[in-house]
Amino acid sequence: MPEFRKDPIVGRWVIISTERNKRDSDWISKPHFERVSGFCPFCEGNEDKTPPEIFAYRAEDSQPNEPGWRIRVVPNKFPALQIEGNLDLRSEGIFDKMNGIGAHEVFIESPEHTLRFVEFSFEHIRDILWIFRERMVDLKRDSRLKYIIIFKNEGFAAGASLEHSHSQLIATPIVPKIVVEELEGFRRHYNDKEQCIFCDIIRQELTSKIRVVSRSQSFVSLEPFAPRFPFETWILPLHHWSHYEDMEYNHFYELANILKETLEIIKKGLDDPPYNFLLHSCPINESMDLDFHWHIEIIPKLTSIAGFEWGSGIYINPVRPENAAEWLRTNS
Amino acid sequence: MPEFRKDPIVGRWVIISTERNKRDSDWISKPHFERVSGFCPFCEGNEDKTPPEIFAYRAEDSQPNEPGWRIRVVPNKFPALQIEGNLDLRSEGIFDKMNGIGAHEVFIESPEHTLRFVEFSFEHIRDILWIFRERMVDLKRDSRLKYIIIFKNEGFAAGASLEHSHSQLIATPIVPKIVVEELEGFRRHYNDKEQCIFCDIIRQELTSKIRVVSRSQSFVSLEPFAPRFPFETWILPLHHWSHYEDMEYNHFYELANILKETLEIIKKGLDDPPYNFLLHSCPINESMDLDFHWHIEIIPKLTSIAGFEWGSGIYINPVRPENAAEWLRTNS
Numbered sequence: 013m014p015e016f017r018k019d020p021i022v023g024r025w026v027i028i029s030t031e032r033n034k035r036d037s038d039w040i041s042k043p044h045f046e047r048v049s050g051f052c053p054f055c056e057g058n059e060d061k062t063p064p065e066i067f068a069y070r071a072e073d074s075q076p077n078e079p080g081w082r083i084r085v086v087p088n089k090f091p092a093l094q095i096e097g098n099l100d101l102r103s104e105g106i107f108d109k110m111n112g113i114g115a116h117e118v119f120i121e122s123p124e125h126t127l128r129f130v131e132f133s134f135e136h137i138r139d140i141l142w143i144f145r146e147r148m149v150d151l152k153r154d155s156r157l158k159y160i161i162i163f164k165n166e167g168f169a170a171g172a173s174l175e176h177s178h179s180q181l182i183a184t185p186i187v188p189k190i191v192v193e194e195l196e197g198f199r200r201h202y203n204d205k206e207q208c209i210f211c212d213i214i215r216q217e218l219t220s221k222i223r224v225v226s227r228s229q230s231f232v233s234l235e236p237f238a239p240r241f242p243f244e245t246w247i248l249p250l251h252h253w254s255h256y257e258d259m260e261y262n263h264f265y266e267l268a269n270i271l272k273e274t275l276e277i278i279k280k281g282l283d284d285p286p287y288n289f290l291l292h293s294c295p296i297n298e299s300m301d302l303d304f305h306w307h308i309e310i311i312p313k314l315t316s317i318a319g320f321e322w323g324s325g326i327y328i329n330p331v332r333p334e335n336a337a338e339w340l341r342t343n344s
Numbered sequence: 345m346p347e348f349r350k351d352p353i354v355g356r357w358v359i360i361s362t363e364r365n366k367r368d369s370d371w372i373s374k375p376h377f378e379r380v381s382g383f384c385p386f387c388e389g390n391e392d393k394t395p396p397e398i399f400a401y402r403a404e405d406s407q408p409n410e411p412g413w414r415i416r417v418v419p420n421k422f423p424a425l426q427i428e429g430n431l432d433l434r435s436e437g438i439f440d441k442m443n444g445i446g447a448h449e450v451f452i453e454s455p456e457h458t459l460r461f462v463e464f465s466f467e468h469i470r471d472i473l474w475i476f477r478e479r480m481v482d483l484k485r486d487s488r489l490k491y492i493i494i495f496k497n498e499g500f501a502a503g504a505s506l507e508h509s510h511s512q513l514i515a516t517p518i519v520p521k522i523v524v525e526e527l528e529g530f531r532r533h534y535n536d537k538e539q540c541i542f543c544d545i546i547r548q549e550l551t552s553k554i555r556v557v558s559r560s561q562s563f564v565s566l567e568p569f570a571p572r573f574p575f576e577t578w579i580l581p582l583h584h585w586s587h588y589e590d591m592e593y594n595h596f597y598e599l600a601n602i603l604k605e606t607l608e609i610i611k612k613g614l615d616d617p618p619y620n621f622l623l624h625s626c627p628i629n630e631s632m633d634l635d636f637h638w639h640i641e642i643i644p645k646l647t648s649i650a651g652f653e654w655g656s657g658i659y660i661n662p663v664r665p666e667n668a669a670e671w672l673r674t675n676s
Contacts, residue, residue, distance in 0.1 A: 091361075107350070109349045309655065323493050
């Protein structure tokens with residue numbers, strides 16, 4: 013029997029329909045991770061092929077925009093948003109629009125073309141995660157900005173345009189729709205129970221354990237109760253932190269640990285799928301400590317989205333999250 | 345300069361960023377429409393390979409589930425939802441779930457394997473559109489159901505699992521999230537202006553003409569002001585109809601005309617892309633005549649969705665809808 017499940021935060025219903033698992037066509041059969049050769053603007057030595065760097069971890073005797081770096085942050089060459097200018101909100105009859113102000117940055121995660129994120133050392137991943145924080149802290153000073161999202165598209169099927177390992181940051185002058193829905197869900201729950209909904213979810217999940225993939229002292233990775241996608245996996249801090257950037261330095265090594273471990277589990281258990289990785293933190297420049305609980309969402313790209321999902325917003329997921337968690341725990 | 349645009353109905357912001365158009369990687373380069381051979385359960389003569397038919401237009405001397413049909417409706421063999429049973433809403437601690445009750449039907453649009461929807465005659469498309477209505481009218485009698493969505497996935501990249509031309513219907517016991525958002529937008533606008541927001545949009549679009557692709561006596565096809573996807577195209581009745589199934593028979597031929605014409609324009613102008621087609625009508629079994637305006641959304645599958653979209657709900661569209669409309673008007 014298929015099942016409707018409701019995401020307790022945003023109220024989104026999904027359909028868990030294992031019947032549809034019997035159709036091979038539901039699964040993407042393309043090569044899971046593709047490699048192409050050719051010129052790469054992110055490789056060491058090609059620093060002049062990107063816009064000038066904003067930030068880098070580099071050898072002390074090296075110069076900006078020259079070799080010698082370990083991690084490098086540059087503006088996106090084809091930015092979705094532009095940092096200079098004013099919003100200039102205006103109407104066109106019934107319609108509203110404004111200038112596309114914001115930041116769009118790229119984290120080039122290594123000078124090595126072939127190294128993948130999951131293959132980096134714990135320390136290197138810690139450094140990348142810390143640089144995410146550094147950029148957030150810097151961009152927060154821009155009062156025009158309301159939200160910063162950090163994401164990674166790994167593999168062409170997950171939307172990557174270059175294979176050299178990188179992640180991206182987009183800072184927007186609006187709070188994105190999905191985050192607004194999360195905030196509303198947090199507030200509704202808080203008004204009702206005087207508790208953070210994610211803290212309540214974590215408590216239940218750690219007790220039942222059926223959807224837990226991995227846990228460490230301060231973090232847990234789990235399959236959410238009502239996932240949109242098969243093997244969608246979240247990483248949550250056990251402590252109530254609304255803002256990613258408020259975590260202290262010593263927690264970043266442990267976060268690197270559970271993130272690398274979870275990505276290794278997904279790589280091994282699911283035959284190295286392309287994936288998206290999203291960092292959801294609290295809106296910036298507003299005091300909302302009780303209203304959010306930062307988290308990471310990892311979405312392996314295993315199935316495609318079709319008309320029903322686009323037309324309804326209801327996702328059909330062919331795998332029960334309890335089965336997904338068990339599979340990941342035992343096949344890795 | 346990139347631009348934020350707000351959908352006036354659901355309040356969703358999109359980014360129109362023509363800068364990103366310069367990246368070839370934004371466009372899907374796979375063969376636009378694929379053909380594979382092999383056994384097809386939808387072909388004439390294979391009627392016993394689908395569940396027994398629910399409805400068909402067939403020759404008078406033919407029998408159900410035998411050859412002789414023109415259009416055939418069958419239950420989906422791998423249904424996302426199941427028609428028998430009760431909802432049985434229940435909790436698992438903090439979480440809510442219920443049985444996956446609903447209908448999932450397939451419209452096999454022709455006995456011919458190779459004929460595509462866009463190639464059908466006007467009369468044949470009219471008959472398919474009329475059968476959509478027939479199934480809606482029948483399913484409305486089931487008081488457990490609240491919404492019926494009809495959609496088409498054309499091409500594997502758009503989520504089709506079989507190439508033989510078909511569309512699908514899913515009836516749900518909940519009003520889908522996207523429709524709830526549309527209803528809220530309609531009501532907000534109505535409370536404010538005492539007008540249907542789609543009627544107001546149509547009035548503005550027919551005056552400015554910049555986003556209109558085609559129009560007939562009773563319908564218009566246009567690019568919406570804040571499209572999520574490049575060349576996203578909507579077909580709207582000029583008359584205020586909340587429910588698709590309330591249209592009279594004589595309007596279905598004209599609807600078939602503008603739908604076929606619009607799909608031909610998209611096929612010619614965009615090199616025959618895969619696409620999704622979604623029919624959004626008013627929730628059933630509720631009186632909401634003032635609250636909705638049925639419409640069709642056509643989404644050509646030209647770009648892929650990546651981490652930013654999944655994490656934010658903000659879509660980056662590399663094509664201005666005004667340019668898309670002009671391209672379609674002049675290249676078809």
